[in-house]
Amino acid sequence: MELTRRGFLKLSGAVGASSALGLNFKPVNAYAAELSKSNRIKSSKQYTTICAYCSCGCGLICSVDNLTGKIFNIEGDPENPINEGALCAKGAGFFDLTEANKHRLTKVRYRAPYSDKWEEKDWDWAFSRIARLVKDTRDKDFVTTNAQGRLVNRTESIAHLGSSNIDNEECWLISQSVRAMGLVYIDHQARV
């Protein structure tokens, strides 16, 4: 809403340049110039998110360093009416889920049959290998009709589990695509 303010509300705008008041801005200007020159001015952004543990749906705010692109602080979202800015022990430790945690996975890992070690792979290799395995397994075991001869079009030898810990849109994509593949052994943590 645009206020049609009265004069008294606008008086502050009538004040002239501060230097005319005789204020000594030299040290301030020098300090500001030095900070700018030595690239000491940093910036950050804040994004709201929702906690990834229990189902209360507590709000969080992530502060991100614009230079490094990394999160440097996570705190409760004071505006979220559910948690009103407060967090439990796990939520308060949310920062340890970011890449600052050295245990985060950052590469595709592959373990060949009978191997005793992980190997690093790239995504293209992984997706084409997985697609191959899915197709071979599905094509070999696909059940078109059941014992009574009824059309069932299902893949019984591939199963999908998870997850209650991903976003709705991801859940929905999974739910759609596993039906397209004909899977019936489909479940997630709703039961466990």
Next chain:
Amino acid sequence: MTNHYIDLKNSDVILIMGSNAAEHHPLAFKWIMRAKDAGARVIHVDPRYTRTSARCDYHVPIRSGTDIAFLGGMIKYIIEGNKFFRDYVVNYTNASFLVNPDFSFEDGLFSGYDAQKRSYNKETWTFQKDGNGIPLKDPTLKHPQCVFQLLKQHYSRYTLDKVSSITGVSKENLLKVYEEYSATGAPDKAGTECYALGWTHHTSGSQNIRTMSIIQLLLGNMGIAGGGINALRGEPNVQGSTDHCILYGNLPGYLKMPTASLATLEQYLTKNTPTSSDPQSANYYQNYPNFFVSWLKSLYGDAATPENGFGYSWLPKLEDGKHYSQLHLFDRMYEGAIKGLFAYGTDPAVSSPNTKKTRKALEKLDWLVCANIFDNETASFWFGPGVDPKQVKTEVFLLPAAATMEKEGSQSNSGRWVQWKYKAVTPPGDAISCGDIQIRMMDAIKALYAKEGGPSAEPILNLKWNYKDIDGNMDVLKVSKQINGYWEADVEVTENGAKKIMNKGGLVPTFGMLRSDGTTSCGNWIMSGSFGADGENKMARRGKEDPTGLGLYPNWSFVWPVNRRIIYNRASCDINGKPYNPKRNILEWKDGKWVGDVPDGPWPPMADKEKGKYPFIMKVDGVASLFGPAMAEGPFPEHYEPLEGPLAKNPLSSQLINPTIELFSSDLDQVANASDKFPYVCTTYSCTEHWCSGALTRWQAWLLEMQPELYVEISEELARELEIANGSKVKVSSARGEAACIAMVTKRFKPFTIEGRTVHQVGLPFNYGWLYPEDGSDSTNFLTPTVGDANTFCPEYKAFMVNVTRR
């Protein structure tokens, strides 16, 4: 939750049973404490004294697995003491309905039991109907065959002596809880129940909840502010993942998965679309075909046409009567029938029951694809304790996934609030979101089928799969808009009496407009309306207005269905639409319209015999079910002992265990009931610092330092008997396996007196696995049995038998 977290503050009496809210849902507990500060009574019924107990008015210890006995006694107390809310019970429940005269209950079994199949033929679990097909009723509730009288008769057996002997709860404590809770039967009082895994993790889990639902209906506590049955669910988007049905039996929006006997779309729709002859029943599910066909359009896009039954034949069909839950999945895998497994954001090698069987099953896979933010015991099963990698054939992929703040999207809390999250940063290294993984993997699979063909290639090739942005990444808004739904053709509709053209490609404003002729597509009908027709993302709303002062926050996020904050809310008013409790007015019929929360449908209240509708619009009869024939075990909950318990005989009947649970029979499915070898009742739980299997929290130094290793809590009395010192090393064992841990000797557990003898109960957290910390503990689920609830197949993690020995 029928209500939502903030609404807990509006309650007069809060019964926490089957939950340790203070430690597992600390911010939900804040609202419980807010109610207590305002004068509410808060009661904790739980086998163990926890931090929840410490903050409640009082704690009542109960033996694990006996909740139905406890609550059944309360039903008896309410009915016989005339504590029920008669007006509500008569008008809003099926209490007055007359039941089929052939329906019976005898010695723990209802009519129609088939011992061979361990299931019921439900043909006598029906109502008597008049010539028009409308159920016969006796509003005086006196007819001996009416639901109310049958209910009264059923629970007349749940005497104080009997219940006390089964549950181990003193008669004084039983009466105290019954009296305080049933006082909420007054029209201006609200009572609510908070449960969690403590109620679902039983072979009678669903019936635990149903027993409480009956109590809530008798007391008129459903549909009101501060009332309801409130599941404090344990995972951040378990509501959403359930809504989108990553489940074998349902399709997005709880639509039913087709079975083999339903060969055509028409047969399927006929089976699943309920009909009611009662003009006052809204029978909202009569719209089922609109939801289902619109979903098929979201699945197959333009390939779904009226001519091909919208692609119905391409859908996989379940075998009639067969189940495919996680329990069945691992059972089949252990048999060698499952060759490939996707496991995203889950760690069944720790979290599934009967760990030995689960891990052996994994070794039988040809391939395993895991997607996680940290490594876990499932992805690394091939080098776990006792496993020789050189003997394991499985090809394993461990895909690095994005953490929650590294992706944009929505998440649904237990109160059905769908809240939007923004992407703060890009995931580290090569990590991408699970959505991106699924999109790219499916692209690769589609490409292979396009190139090579194969059996039933159509559903894969015709899968609508255009959810990427110009950079080839998942476009989350494209997905969420398809979930909301589109017009697939220009359609003329009538809105507020005026005709209006809805243009092809526009967003469908609400599920009331979905159609069964292929002119709408909708990925999940209950989420329809999450976008405004103008494109506003309602899930991202952050308005803080609270017009009722009851914490509904109608402009904060989106709540399904149609932003209704409290479901069944028409039942908060009398039959004329006046609030039963004017102090907590969430809805009122005023000047010809509903004012307040989004009502369960626009129709007038039921006193209007022409246009009015009954309040429970999703039920075929329009009223809530005191008599619930949908349940596997019977229309009235009955106490059965857990699969493994301390008793050789059920004190209430000859049926020791739930007669409808499925029994698994592999060589690793050993059971030991009432056995001297495993004399102690055991339960499992979590702690504040860890989450579920610990697959996320054990990797976090701060949290791990707080809760570093597995322990078993045992009473001082049992510790004395076994000469176990606090802090000493012990072994807990069951018929299936064992867990090495530290003894925590505590006052939190007390011995029970059950059927005249002392029964000890112990408990362990379930947050540990061998992978990390390296010198830590392994899964508690080595102890638990492969058995689940007869309706839901939630495993029985909360009641089984163990021994405790020094090591």
Next chain:
Amino acid sequence: MLDTNEKIERLEKIIGEASESHPHSRDIIHAFAPFLLEKASLMGSLDFKDHRTMAMDELQFKNGVPLLRQNEFSPVTHACELIAMAILPPLETGFQKLSTDLEKLRAAIMEKKIGFADLLVSSHEEAGGLIETWALHEDVSVEAVRLALMMVAKVYFEKTARTLAPLIKDFAWDKGYCPICGSAPMIAKIRDKIGTRHLYCSQCAHEWVFSRVICPSCGRNKQSSMTYFFVDDKSRESAFVCEECGRYLITMDKVSDLVPLDADISALSLVHLDVIMQGKGYLPMAACAWNSCS
């Protein structure tokens, strides 16, 4: 609650600490310090209880009309003169360059030649005209008249706001301008623990809570367009910027309730951030005597 003397003592301590921790701002802090100490004293001695009769219209308030805009507002001439006579000497001490002019003004007010109360309710244009007329008539600089006027207004409205605050305390306010006088915020504070953002009015010093992910100036809520600028090792002293409207707001982050704070002194201490932000082409949400420094 502290009494007035204790509040003045605390303010003196804050001033001393700010001068040490922000040496570049020391001269500017010291210029305003005598005035700010006098203002603290006046908050204890002035009595505006007549204002309490002011009406609070819930519906107007809900629609975003601040309290003072709902009412006919006429400042009390006597109170304005009292304030002027009290604050001109400390301003003379703080602003040496203007001291002669300020002394002349003081004499003119005593002789009732200038009525500040008229100015407080006149329009912007009228006020500008009056200031120039008075400056010419009394042979003083326009800056001196403006400074005096602005500081009188600051004291007057701050006392008014403190008197009226109880009228609005039970009502929600979700606007980026002051619920009492309608002015823009001068500085923001984000608390530690529960990180609510508190805005401080540039005119009346009223404090209100406002969303952290909405721009107080333009009301937009695009999270990717909002930035906090800060000096690398001092992330708690920052400037919030909305790229959508180009305005900035000096912000103190993670402020403990245990640390005594004075919004004016904080703003003066962080004036280097004003210089930097204006250097980047952003405008302050509220123009104050110290931030129109380009």
